[in-house]
Amino acid sequence: MKDRVYNFYAGPGALPLPVLERVHSEFFNYNNTGMSVMELSHRTDEIQHIIDDSGARIKRMMNLSDEFEVIFLQGGGSLQFLMVPMNLSHPGDKIDYIDTGYWAEKAIKAAKSLGRDLEIIAASGDRNHTYVPNSDSIQTRSEAKYLHLCTNNTVVGTQFHNFPKVPIPIVADMSSDFLSKAIDPSPCACIYAHAQKNVGLSGVTAVVIRKSILENSPDDLPELLDYRTHIERKSNYHTPPCFSIYVMWQILRWIEEDIGGVEAMEKINWQKSSALYDFIDATPLFDCPVEVESRSRMNVVFRLPTKSLEEQFIQEAFESGLVGVAGHRTQGGCRVSLYNAVTLDAVKNLIEFMDKFAQKTNY
Amino acid sequence: MKDRVYNFYAGPGALPLPVLERVHSEFFNYNNTGMSVMELSHRTDEIQHIIDDSGARIKRMMNLSDEFEVIFLQGGGSLQFLMVPMNLSHPGDKIDYIDTGYWAEKAIKAAKSLGRDLEIIAASGDRNHTYVPNSDSIQTRSEAKYLHLCTNNTVVGTQFHNFPKVPIPIVADMSSDFLSKAIDPSPCACIYAHAQKNVGLSGVTAVVIRKSILENSPDDLPELLDYRTHIERKSNYHTPPCFSIYVMWQILRWIEEDIGGVEAMEKINWQKSSALYDFIDATPLFDCPVEVESRSRMNVVFRLPTKSLEEQFIQEAFESGLVGVAGHRTQGGCRVSLYNAVTLDAVKNLIEFMDKFAQKTNY
Numbered sequence: 238m239k240d241r242v243y244n245f246y247a248g249p250g251a252l253p254l255p256v257l258e259r260v261h262s263e264f265f266n267y268n269n270t271g272m273s274v275m276e277l278s279h280r281t282d283e284i285q286h287i288i289d290d291s292g293a294r295i296k297r298m299m300n301l302s303d304e305f306e307v308i309f310l311q312g313g314g315s316l317q318f319l320m321v322p323m324n325l326s327h328p329g330d331k332i333d334y335i336d337t338g339y340w341a342e343k344a345i346k347a348a349k350s351l352g353r354d355l356e357i358i359a360a361s362g363d364r365n366h367t368y369v370p371n372s373d374s375i376q377t378r379s380e381a382k383y384l385h386l387c388t389n390n391t392v393v394g395t396q397f398h399n400f401p402k403v404p405i406p407i408v409a410d411m412s413s414d415f416l417s418k419a420i421d422p423s424p425c426a427c428i429y430a431h432a433q434k435n436v437g438l439s440g441v442t443a444v445v446i447r448k449s450i451l452e453n454s455p456d457d458l459p460e461l462l463d464y465r466t467h468i469e470r471k472s473n474y475h476t477p478p479c480f481s482i483y484v485m486w487q488i489l490r491w492i493e494e495d496i497g498g499v500e501a502m503e504k505i506n507w508q509k510s511s512a513l514y515d516f517i518d519a520t521p522l523f524d525c526p527v528e529v530e531s532r533s534r535m536n537v538v539f540r541l542p543t544k545s546l547e548e549q550f551i552q553e554a555f556e557s558g559l560v561g562v563a564g565h566r567t568q569g570g571c572r573v574s575l576y577n578a579v580t581l582d583a584v585k586n587l588i589e590f591m592d593k594f595a596q597k598t599n600y
Numbered sequence: 601m602k603d604r605v606y607n608f609y610a611g612p613g614a615l616p617l618p619v620l621e622r623v624h625s626e627f628f629n630y631n632n633t634g635m636s637v638m639e640l641s642h643r644t645d646e647i648q649h650i651i652d653d654s655g656a657r658i659k660r661m662m663n664l665s666d667e668f669e670v671i672f673l674q675g676g677g678s679l680q681f682l683m684v685p686m687n688l689s690h691p692g693d694k695i696d697y698i699d700t701g702y703w704a705e706k707a708i709k710a711a712k713s714l715g716r717d718l719e720i721i722a723a724s725g726d727r728n729h730t731y732v733p734n735s736d737s738i739q740t741r742s743e744a745k746y747l748h749l750c751t752n753n754t755v756v757g758t759q760f761h762n763f764p765k766v767p768i769p770i771v772a773d774m775s776s777d778f779l780s781k782a783i784d785p786s787p788c789a790c791i792y793a794h795a796q797k798n799v800g801l802s803g804v805t806a807v808v809i810r811k812s813i814l815e816n817s818p819d820d821l822p823e824l825l826d827y828r829t830h831i832e833r834k835s836n837y838h839t840p841p842c843f844s845i846y847v848m849w850q851i852l853r854w855i856e857e858d859i860g861g862v863e864a865m866e867k868i869n870w871q872k873s874s875a876l877y878d879f880i881d882a883t884p885l886f887d888c889p890v891e892v893e894s895r896s897r898m899n900v901v902f903r904l905p906t907k908s909l910e911e912q913f914i915q916e917a918f919e920s921g922l923v924g925v926a927g928h929r930t931q932g933g934c935r936v937s938l939y940n941a942v943t944l945d946a947v948k949n950l951i952e953f954m955d956k957f958a959q960k961t962n963y
Contacts, residue, residue, distance in 0.1 A: 242634030246641040271605030278609040311674040315838040350822045440803040440841030459713045461678045475678040478803030
């Protein structure tokens with residue numbers, strides 16, 4: 238479609254064009270119901286099937302055994318910052334967190350507001366969060382209920398490529414690298430991710446829970462904030478965000494059936510990010526401040542020599558149909574997000590533009 | 601569109617066809633951005649405009665002075681069942697509730713879980729919730745922080761047509777009659793409504809707040825659950841459910857510009873519900889158990905003489921393209937929802953079908 242731009246927003250951002258086309262084509266009459274999927278009651282078989290099949294696809298693609306349940310909630314990652322400590326610990330309990338910057342710190346602040354004995358057991362603030370702590374060197378406290386980390390850090394462009402090896406359960410905020418690669422979930426008690434980076438629209442958050450961890454949940458949780466409620470009610474305790482789940486489901490189908498699964502998705506994501514990092518490293522105009530081993534495959538952060546060159550770059554990129562390349566408002570600079578729906582073609586076009594820009598500015 | 605059915609679901613349910621057509625027509629390229637509205641970052645001017653203009657339209661249509669703010673949150677009415685007592689009272693405070701059945705009771709249960717001195721000061725359980733307590737007879741406790749009521753009760757088909765006259769601020773769950781009629785909001789401290797009945801998709805909840813009431817909010821609320829956070833951040837504290845807000849915004853525009861405002865909307869809603877109630881009252885086969893003064897203009901509940909006739913009725917209605925006429929699963933019987941998007945034409949078709957059914961069954 239020639240009037241569409243290349244979208245590098247950090248999320249919400251690009252959606253796969255085949256998914257948009259499918260949603261558009263069945264817009265007025267979903268599955269012969271005679272109504273839009275947006276008009277279906279959440280109590281219909283169609284909506285429950287979309288929910289259940291989404292869960293089944295996530296279980297397959299994440300190698301989740303039947304020890305795990307997948308539920309879909311509202312409230313974004315931010316509500317999980319509260320629900321995780323509420324469900325997985327009691328007031329006064331020890332909980333361990335890794336501080337890798339902006340979003341990790343939001344999770345820490347929220348958990349602290351609930352009165353837990355929270356300790357930051359590893360952090361990257363000493364070097365401006367341009368790296369993630371070495372997974373092998375992380376030491377948790379012996380009685381801590383869990384270790385929380387944010388696996389991919391959108392603001393600073395870092396990523397854990399492996400889960401730390403620790404003797405306590407891991408809780409992983411995978412909001413920005415969920416289903417972008419194959420993982421081994423066995424060290425995890427909980428993995429959560431809002432959909433708007435790699436698998437859809439804002440408004441829905443997938444939460445993967447190891448059921449056994451909930452045996453120790455407090456008994457006095459409000460029903461809505463208790464994971465057990467949503468497991469029992471198959472993510473239909475109250476009206477779910479049906480349309481966001483439906484779009485997520487179409488993207489899960491696209492990853493599994495069109496792309497060929499998360500291993501194939503991961504290969505494409507590495508191709509995209511490697512092409513861009515290689516170009517940046519070879520081009521003096523651009524500088525990626527992130528340490529090589531910690532670089533995110535999702536969000537590529539880079540700087541130009543001056544603020545005015547950065548502004549010019551962002552402006553000219555926009556005019557060339559390359560949208561969303563400004564850095565996070567707290568950081569400045571540039572950031573390009575390469576979530577699942579961003580194509581290799583988009584990245585090639587971006588690199589071509591960056592190359593011309595570098596030549597023009599004589600750096 | 602001839603393959604579309606008449607949709608009487610209790611929500612999510614029918615959406616206005618002109619709105620669906622508009623969303624469909626700008627699906628791939630919203631407002632010349634070169635991308636779908638679903639792909640826009642929540643930090644774009646376009647999304648903030650949609651949020652701000654939605655708030656402005658709600659303020660106009662609800663006659664809200666500048667003492668009020670309108671914010672958009674995730675989590676449905678169910679999260680408001682918690683946020684209202686959290687923000688508008690402190691642990692141990694007196695709060696008064698009216699019990700008109702299913703949803704009112706959910707709100708009561710949630711508020712109780714937070715440790716408040718909650719009293720049910722009026723209730724309709726003595727006659728199976730087939731009426732709402734008389735607005736003039738309601739007595740609140742002198743130190744109660746607020747009176748909570750559910751203005752329209754979808755499960756049992758009752759509705760408050762006026763706010764009670766009480767000396768304490770009112771909190772109104774208007775989830776199922778929001779913007780279906782003109783109101784005087786002056787007795788209210790807070791009005792909340794999820795969108796999926798009268799103004800859109802599930803996934804977004806509009807909360808109207810009188811700012812002065814928040815001066816007494818507890819200081820130790822988690823940021824995410826504090827109304828002040830969302831007022832300050834213009835409903836963009838964390839990623840909002842952008843697409844649900846966008847569809848709501850299109851419906852607000854449709855009510856205001858195409859229909860002619862809430863007064864005109866109310867007139868249509870009375871026409872629809874009056875036609876149906878009049879037919880039911882005149883037809884021995886059908887019986888509406890709700891007392892006349894308390895009848896809902898949104899959800900018309902009725903019974904047939906036997907369960908098997910009810911099943912036959914629901915099945916044949918479905919086969920005739922009249923979908924969603926079964927009663928709530930806790931009640932049985934029949935229920936027809938007549939939210940804003942349900943047309944007078946849909947109601948006429950339903951009545952015609954009911955008439956034929958009555959003739960056929962010889963009642």
